[in-house]
Amino acid sequence: MAALRSRRASxxxxxxxxxxxxxxxxxxxxxNRETPLVAHETLSGPYAVLSFRHPEVAAAARAGQFVMIxxxxxxxxxxxxxxSVMATDPARGTFSLxxxxxxxxxxxxVALRTGDVAQCLGPLGHGFATPAVGVESLLVxxxxxxxxxxxxxxxxxxxxxxxRVFYGGRSHADLQLLDRFAAIEVxxxxxxxxxSLGQRGRVTEALDAYLETARTPLExxxxxxxxxxxxxxxxxxxxxxxxxxxxxxxxGCGLGTCLGCVVRIRDAGCETSRWRCACTEGPVFDAAAVxxxxxxxxxxxxxxxxx
Amino acid sequence: VxxxxxxxxxxxxxxxxIAASGTFGYGVEMAGxxxxxxxxxLVTKGLYLEPRDGxxxxxxxxxxxxxxxxxGLQGIGVKAFVRDVLPLLHGCxxxxxxxxxxxxxDEYAEVSRILDAAPGVxxxxxxxxxxxxxxxxxxxxxxxxxxxDVVAAVRQATRLPVIPKLSPNVADIGLFARVAxxxxxxxxxxxxxxxxxxxxxxxxxxxxxxxxGGLSGPAIRPIAVRMAWQAARAVKIxxxxxxxxxxxxxxxxxxxVGCRAVQIxxxxxxxxxxFERTAAGILAYLDRHGLRxxxxxxxxxxxxxxxxx
Numbered sequence: 001m002a003a004l005r006s007r008r009a010s011x012x013x014x015x016x017x018x019x020x021x022x023x024x025x026x027x028x029x030x031x032n033r034e035t036p037l038v039a040h041e042t043l044s045g046p047y048a049v050l051s052f053r054h055p056e057v058a059a060a061a062r063a064g065q066f067v068m069i070x071x072x073x074x075x076x077x078x079x080x081x082x083x084s085v086m087a088t089d090p091a092r093g094t095f096s097l098x099x100x101x102x103x104x105x106x107x108x109x110v111a112l113r114t115g116d117v118a119q120c121l122g123p124l125g126h127g128f129a130t131p132a133v134g135v136e137s138l139l140v141x142x143x144x145x146x147x148x149x150x151x152x153x154x155x156x157x158x159x160x161x162x163x164r165v166f167y168g169g170r171s172h173a174d175l176q177l178l179d180r181f182a183a184i185e186v187x188x189x190x191x192x193x194x195x196s197l198g199q200r201g202r203v204t205e206a207l208d209a210y211l212e213t214a215r216t217p218l219e220x221x222x223x224x225x226x227x228x229x230x231x232x233x234x235x236x237x238x239x240x241x242x243x244x245x246x247x248x249x250x251x252g253c254g255l256g257t258c259l260g261c262v263v264r265i266r267d268a269g270c271e272t273s274r275w276r277c278a279c280t281e282g283p284v285f286d287a288a289a290v291x292x293x294x295x296x297x298x299x300x301x302x303x304x305x306x307x
Numbered sequence: 308v309x310x311x312x313x314x315x316x317x318x319x320x321x322x323x324x325i326a327a328s329g330t331f332g333y334g335v336e337m338a339g340x341x342x343x344x345x346x347x348x349l350v351t352k353g354l355y356l357e358p359r360d361g362x363x364x365x366x367x368x369x370x371x372x373x374x375x376x377x378x379g380l381q382g383i384g385v386k387a388f389v390r391d392v393l394p395l396l397h398g399c400x401x402x403x404x405x406x407x408x409x410x411x412x413d414e415y416a417e418v419s420r421i422l423d424a425a426p427g428v429x430x431x432x433x434x435x436x437x438x439x440x441x442x443x444x445x446x447x448x449x450x451x452x453x454x455x456d457v458v459a460a461v462r463q464a465t466r467l468p469v470i471p472k473l474s475p476n477v478a479d480i481g482l483f484a485r486v487a488x489x490x491x492x493x494x495x496x497x498x499x500x501x502x503x504x505x506x507x508x509x510x511x512x513x514x515x516x517x518x519x520g521g522l523s524g525p526a527i528r529p530i531a532v533r534m535a536w537q538a539a540r541a542v543k544i545x546x547x548x549x550x551x552x553x554x555x556x557x558x559x560x561x562x563x564v565g566c567r568a569v570q571i572x573x574x575x576x577x578x579x580x581x582f583e584r585t586a587a588g589i590l591a592y593l594d595r596h597g598l599r600x601x602x603x604x605x606x607x608x609x610x611x612x613x614x615x616x
Contacts, residue, residue: 030340032579070577075372075525075553080577104369121340121579252367252374253576255340257332257352259378260367275360275381280336 031056035069035120037112038094046101047176048110049086055093057122061085063152064127064223064246064284068254069097069120071108081105082251082279084148084223085123086177098147098177124254125283128152128244131219136162140207140232142224143174148246149223150177153186162216165189168203168228172196204231211239222246226293233287243287249278256280264291310593310600311586313347315545315568316468316493318402318429320347322586323601324558327549327572328353328406328432328472329378333392334399337575344400345582347568350496351388353406353434356418358384362439363516368505373526373551374573375503377439377517380408385418389425402429404470408437408444412456416464423465431467433457433492436474436499438521448474448499454483455490462491470547472496473538475527480534481541494545496570497535501527524573525551532560539565539606553581555588565606 031054039051057067068080087096101110112118127148131137137156139149146167156163168191169175175197181188190198191206199206203224211218220243222232229245236243252258262275263282266289273291276282311322326349331337334349343349361381368375383392388405396403405422409415415433422428435448435457447453454471461469471487473480475498484495500521505514513519531550539546548561549570561569574581589601598604 032340073553073578078369078372078374078524078573078577119578250365250367252376253330255332255576255579256336257330258367258376258576259352259361259381260365260376262361262364262366262381 029056029060030122030124032119032121034117037114037116037118039096040112040114043176045173045176046110048099048101049096050099050109050112051094051096052118052120053092053094054120054122057085057095057120058088058093059090061088061095061123061151062127063155064148065123065125066254066283067095067097067120067122068124068251069109069118069122070105071112071116071118073119077104077108079105079252080119080121080254081109082124082248082254082283084151084246084283086147086150087154088151098144098150100144121254125279126281128221128246128284130156130159131161131221133161135217135219136164136214138207138210138218138220139163139165140203140220140222140224140228141165141167142203142228143169145222145224145228145246145248146177147223149221150180150184152221153181153184157184157186164210166191166203166207166210168192168206168224170194202228202231204228204235207232208235211235211241220244220287222287223248229287230292233290233292236287244284245287245290246284247278247282247290251279254279265289266291311589313568313601315547316430316470318348318404318468320402320568322347322589323562323568324582324585325350325404325547325568325570326575326582327570328434330572330575333383333388333396334401334403335392335395337579338399340579341582342400345586346401348402348404348429350404350406350432350570352382353380353408353437354382354385354388354418355380355408355410356385356414356421358382358387365514365516368514368520370503370505370522370524371526373522373524374576375505375515375520375522376500377515377520379439379517380437380444385421389421393425393427397427403427404430404432406432406434406472407461408434409457412460415457416460419461419464419467423467428467430493431461431465431469432496433461433469433471434499436472436476438474438476438500438502438519439517445474445476445502448472448483449477451482451486455486458487458490458492468493470494470496472499472549473534474499475530475534476502481537484538484541484546488542488544492544494547494567495538495542496547496549497538497566498531498550501530523551525553525557527551528557528560532564535561535566536564536608552585553578555585555592558585558589559592559604562601562604563606563608565608567605
């Protein structure tokens with residue numbers, strides 16, 4: 001089996017194999033195990049921070065990567081759920097997820113008690129690429145999308161990279177993790193649409209205002225609702241900035257086999273686009289490559305790749 | 308000799324557990340997380356002659372104990388599979404069955420001819436039952452004459468074992484089983500997904516972009532067991548049971564009603580240890596019941612045979 005894995009890896013590495021033919025496999029470092037819940041921190045409203053013991057995720061997960069997790073083996077809800085990793089503690093072998101109980105999957109997770117066991121596969125997917133040295137990272141979060149950007153803030157500041165966080169929501173209740181940025185010593189601009197916390201307005205308005213005056217090279221890294229990510233993509237395009245966005249489509253397996261989570265992505269330097277698995281080829285994509293809702297969709301002729 | 312080793316359609320399997328088409332990619336995707344040697348065989352995602360784009364999104368929706376999907380057979384095409392993927396599966400430690408699709412009888416035959424000449428293919432599963440494509444798929448599997456034409460054409464095109472995958476969206480699966488057997492099938496896979504529809508009540512639209520979809524998962528298991536049982540009673544060739552298996556007890560239901568092997572599908576999306584758990588559970592069952600070999604379980608249903616009830 002190791003031979004199969006390495007042969008596949010070497011073939012990808014040499015680019016003999018056109019990855020447009022077949023999505024890349026889940027990272028070989030992804031490990032499935034029973035993960036006991038070691039800490040359950042209830043926040044206000046439907047929010048909670050859950051910490052699980054999973055040494056491989058704790059050691060290897062990078063910002064933007066995710067786990068597929070399911071409490072127990074009950075048939076309902078049937079599928080695992082994808083969650084971006086919010087924090088890791090490699091020394092303790094634990095990682096944390098930021099969970100909002102909105103449906104049966106998340107509700108079942110939040111209902112876990114310390115010591116209960118979930119099935120967890122990870123780390124999965126490709127996370128955020130670290131911007132080049134000398135580039136200031138502008139992290140843009142919409143509400144619940146803050147989780148991977150908290151992990152990213154820590155990674156960047158540990159490496160001495162300049163970063164700034166724009167954290168928006170409809171109301172103050174949506175900015176549940178605001179106080180956790182104090183320990184990371186990264187500047188945070190908070191926005192709420194109702195003005196109950198921070199600046200009144202949308203997070204992309206605060207971002208745009210900052211970009212008006214900024215002089216250093218910049219890159220945007222965003223996670224949040226699709227409409228917010230599309231707005232970030234527009235801002236980036238208007239100002240010729242690179243933007244990485246973490247997409248969150250419905251995901252069935254996390255392994256590139258169900259083809260449920262596909263998103264339309266433009267081919268580099270081409271007018272064509274094709275389906276990419278958010279799980280194995282994302283969930284982080286270059287915003288300029290994403291075919292957003294309402295955009296005309298360039299389509300690749302179904303084709304084989306000449307050897 | 309392993310207590311789980313079985314033979315289906317002349318194919319020797321290390322155990323009766325097969326990964327179902329559409330839930331295991333082309334096998335290579337899973338090699339990083341599962342030891343493929345633990346599988347009796349895998350069935351690839353369905354392949355046409357050419358690459359296919361599949362359905363728009365959303366493509367999947369959860370239902371009670373089930374999964375509704377309309378992927379629409381997105382795939383790389385049989386030529387790219389043979390050239391680029393099949394070599395990667397050499398020595399992977401399990402049997403590779405290829406799921407064959409077509410928009411026409413000729414296309415099924417052509418795809419089968421290409422696979423017949425390809426090294427490393429143990430057999431062909433003929434997809435005459437996909438509910439998520441406009442042509443082909445269930446259009447063939449829902450009509451006995453079309454079923455006969457497709458199976459006979461594939462039979463002509465290959466010496467490999469031919470395993471039609473039957474649709475549950477018919478009134479009498481026994482009829483389709485007999486037609487497929489007479490047309491030269493070596494075994495049958497029973498069943499594909501059940502046609503379903505889930506509605507987003509706020510938007511008053513189908514949850515899936517395609518509209519309808521194929522239902523899989525534990526929700527369909529009793530229907531699948533019943534139809535596999537009916538098919539097994541209708542023919543002499545082996546039947547491979549498929550539908551909602553999540554562990555040993557589920558697999559045993561199919562074996563007991565007469566299936567020589569089973570396929571595990573949707574559970575692959577949920578639990579990468581399902582093959583390991585199911586095989587271990589079947590061995591424990593054999594011990595508990597004082598049986599030496601899994602073959603002793605096959606067709607052991609204690610039930611007054613209702614003649615064509």
